[in-house]
Amino acid sequence: MHAEKKGFFRRFREGLQKTTRSLSSAVGGVFGRAKLDEDSLNSIEEALFGADFGVETTDEVMEAIRKEYRRNRDLRGKEAAEIGARVLEGVLEGSEKAFAPSQEKPTVVALVGVNGSGKTTTSAKIAWHFQESGSSVLVGACDTFRAAANEQLKVWSDRLGLEVIGSHQGADPAAVAFDSFAAAQKREKDLLVLDTAGRLHTKSNLMEELKKVRRVLGKQREGAPEERWLVIDGSHGTNSIQQARIFHEAFELTGLVITKLDGTSGGGALVGIYREMKLPIYYIGLGEQPEDLQPFSVKEYCQAIFASSDE
Numbered sequence: 001m002h003a004e005k006k007g008f009f010r011r012f013r014e015g016l017q018k019t020t021r022s023l024s025s026a027v028g029g030v031f032g033r034a035k036l037d038e039d040s041l042n043s044i045e046e047a048l049f050g051a052d053f054g055v056e057t058t059d060e061v062m063e064a065i066r067k068e069y070r071r072n073r074d075l076r077g078k079e080a081a082e083i084g085a086r087v088l089e090g091v092l093e094g095s096e097k098a099f100a101p102s103q104e105k106p107t108v109v110a111l112v113g114v115n116g117s118g119k120t121t122t123s124a125k126i127a128w129h130f131q132e133s134g135s136s137v138l139v140g141a142c143d144t145f146r147a148a149a150n151e152q153l154k155v156w157s158d159r160l161g162l163e164v165i166g167s168h169q170g171a172d173p174a175a176v177a178f179d180s181f182a183a184a185q186k187r188e189k190d191l192l193v194l195d196t197a198g199r200l201h202t203k204s205n206l207m208e209e210l211k212k213v214r215r216v217l218g219k220q221r222e223g224a225p226e227e228r229w230l231v232i233d234g235s236h237g238t239n240s241i242q243q244a245r246i247f248h249e250a251f252e253l254t255g256l257v258i259t260k261l262d263g264t265s266g267g268g269a270l271v272g273i274y275r276e277m278k279l280p281i282y283y284i285g286l287g288e289q290p291e292d293l294q295p296f297s298v299k300e301y302c303q304a305i306f307a308s309s310d311e
């Protein structure tokens with residue numbers, strides 16, 4: 001395997017370790033060389049539920065494994081894991097899409113989501129990632145609701161050498177978005193990443209605020225912001241789906257970022273979220289460091305989940 005590719009897979013494996021471990025401890029190392037039996041099949045089923053894969057996906061995976069088991073009573077755990085990975089890859093078809101800034105400068109990515117989902121850190125991580133790969137990037141601090149939000153971005157920008165258009169508490173987020181876009185245009189930036197506020201208790205205001213951000217940017221350049229991604233805390237399981245619908249209604253989302261998959265044994269929730277939203281998952285968060293934000297890869301995800309317990 002290519003060295004860089006290997007490192008990438010290792011990060012997926014390590015990030016998703018909690019889910020993989022809880023899956024393999026629940027199935028008692030069943031994904032190894034040992035032959036399966038009815039008990040171990042039931043353990044796999046329970047483990048998939050436990051890891052938040054949801055009814056539909058668990059049923060589809062189990063149906064495929066059981067079908068093969070009926071045909072071949074010598075079926076081994078490792079082979080069942082391969083079947084599981086294949087079914088999961090099918091379910092996740094269409095969820096992987098690479099992102100890169102387009103010719104149009106600046107390409108604008110607006111990140112939305114509830115408080116604590118990871119918007120601010122994800123803004124910084126995305127900015128850093130593209131800056132590292134040679135693009136010029138600007139970050140707009142459009143969360144003017146939390147006093148600490150602008151500070152938090154500043155800390156990241158000092159640490160990673162990012163350019164940020166700051167704001168102060170109470171400022172109009174749409175005005176900050178406007179200024180950020182104007183600055184990005186003037187400085188000929190390839191990419192503009194907009195962090196936004198996420199308070200839940202005044203949801204309708206928040207949605208109005210996000211619509212206004214979009215309206216204002218759309219006047220600066222038709223269609224901007226082209227990318228409107230919802231940042232979802234992956235450790236909250238499928239509870240996030242309701243929120244996702246509300247954001248989608250107000251903001252016409254174009255993609256998802258699913259964070260905190262490292263901190264949960266329920267890494268299967270990503271699949272339920274995708275099944276419901278059918279939007280590309282651009283990135284997943286596997287830790288707090290900048291390099292822990294990874295482009296989503298269906299293959300790596302499925303292989304990490306169904307890692308053989310012999311390895």
Ligand SMILES: Nc1nc2c(ncn2[C@@H]2O[C@H](COP(=O)(O)OP(=O)(O)O)[C@@H](O)[C@H]2O)c(=O)[nH]1
Pocket residue numbers: 113114115116117118119120121122198231259260261262263284285286287288292
């Ligand atoms: N372990 C882990 N923590 C994360 C990840 N993404 C974000 N966080 C943490 O989640 C917390 C909230 O993130 P923040 O970006 O402030 O969320 P915001 O309120 O949506 O802006 C911070 O402590 C982040 O470091 C991730 O992928 N893994």
Ligand SMILES: [Mg+2]
Pocket residue numbers: 119120121143149195196
């Ligand atoms: Mg924030």
